Amino acid sequence: MSTLTTWSLEQTSPGDLAPARVPGAVGAGEVTVMRAQVPSPELNRFLYTAVGGGLEWTDRLGWTREEWLAFLSRPGVETWVAYDRGTPAGYIELDAQDGGVVEISYFGLLPDFHGRGIGGHLLSYGTARAWDLAGRWADREPTKRVWVHTCSDDGPHALRNYERRGFRVFDVRTEEKA
Template identity: 85%
Template sequence: MNALTTWSLEQTSPADLLPAREPEAVAAGSLRVVRAEVPSPELNRFLYTAVGGGLEWTDRLVWSREEWLAFLTRPGVETWVAYDRGTPAGYIELDAQADGVVEISYFGLLPDFHGRGFGGFLLSYGTARAWDLAGRWPQRPATRRVWVHTCSKDGPYALRNYERRGFRVFDVTTEPTEPDASSA
């Protein structure tokens, strides 16, 4: 029987963040991280499928354009996109809650950008932004916790990247999954 393991990780202080080293592409000016300030269901769906296609991300595939737009226009939701020489390389999506908690709801790189140090850099950038969300909305308290979850279907370095950035595991769940048809 196959099993899916999910790790939930958190930081409870900005001092927990252990930033990754900047890749050479940042110094060269070819790698930039830009906030997608105009909510665009098409952009977020593209990023979600481009990053998650090989990782079996499926929960948002059924979302209508209206559902994407409703999520993206909520106060506290931000999408940050990494571009390498103008080409989308990855993204991090932040979902700030009213209680001072920020979830990194999605994060990852497109397959062609793996192995260049972009993942640690983008996660560091996004996590720093999550800690800096206080004051953006009048009702929002200062960030007191940033959390994320990853699972055994995500990339082989995902859990290690989160831990290297200072995230600590606070919960682990394992559940049986259907056998993969290709392994039968």
């Protein structure tokens, strides 16, 4: 048996964000980040499996189209997609919760886009959006906290990327993997 370590990290002020540099384009064009404004279960399932397929992401694999749509249609849920010269390179999914809290529920890059500086840029961009997300909804308080969790099964640079963007660890849990 092996162990799985999960780190929960947070920012408690917009000033905690330490943005990464904007990556230079490889060849013509540039990296852009755009919000997927129309809830699309197919798009989010594609991103989830393309990013998480090699990382043992399984909790949403059994979701029906209706479950995906119900989650994505909730006020305060946003998906931001990074594109490298028009090709999806990764995504960040934000989930505004009660009490001015925003969770980064999923974040990552497709394997072919690792090592290009896109991950730091996308995390910076998405975290900045999280800081103004909750307050945009009439029934929500302004954002007071942005949090995320990552684990030892995620990419080898995930924890370091979060810490470099100004997230601080507030909980660590280790358990035996089945």
